[in-house]
């Protein structure tokens with residue numbers, strides 16, 4: 226997978242070169258290219274924004290600059306790419322979204338600032354046959370799209386083959402079965418007079434699996450009942466429903 230990010234703050238994306246993702250790039254499991262949007266300005270001030278038509282607070286990012294940038298960054302021709310535009314007005318970005326995007330060959334992220342990007346940039350991309358997703362990482366307001374891109378790139382990249390040391394991690398993490406992950410423990414067996422639950426030290430794998438499922442159901446019911454309501458009818462068996 227190749228990921229391109231267009232932004233006026235390239236340094237915001239430096240964390241993508243660190244740790245797990247940095248190692249995945251070094252190992253050739255994915256490519257990440259970050260582009261400074263100001264590269265496509267032609268005035269001495271490198272202006273990327275202008276006042277909004279119709280008035281109102283703040284500034285809007287200019288279509289000419291974004292248009293030239295995406296003309297260069299988005300692949301021409303049949304090779305598919307998905308243009309992702311983070312926005313508080315977007316559809317929710319979820320684990321389901323991450324899983325779907327993990328199958329893409331190309332993802333191009335457009336990081337807005339100010340009051341966002343002129344709508345015609347998205348209309349033009351769609352008119353050129355580009356899939357455009359306007360997504361939000363949560364119901365709160367950031368000051369730009371860069372942090373959202375860090376979140377989304379990490380969520381997608383960890384699902385790519387070979388990125389996680391143990392592929393079971395992605396298969397068994399929160400949301401993988403529609404539930405929140407339950408609690409985890411490691412050594413020592415007792416810490417500040419708090420003991421690891423006996424069942425986890427007992428070696429009975431069926432009992433451990435049942436205990437973990439019960440804790441996941443309890444936590445999901447307590448913190449995210451909406452996820453339980455969204456489960457398919459046959460997702461919970463009699464033992465689950467007894468929790």
Ligand SMILES: N#Cc1c(-c2ccc3cc[nH]c3c2)n[nH]c1N
Pocket residue numbers: 311312313315336337338339340341360361362363364365366367368369370371373
């Ligand atoms: N995704 C997302 C966002 C944003 C966001 C995204 C882009 C821009 C550009 C200017 N302000 C922005 C806020 N706020 N909250 C979210 N969940």
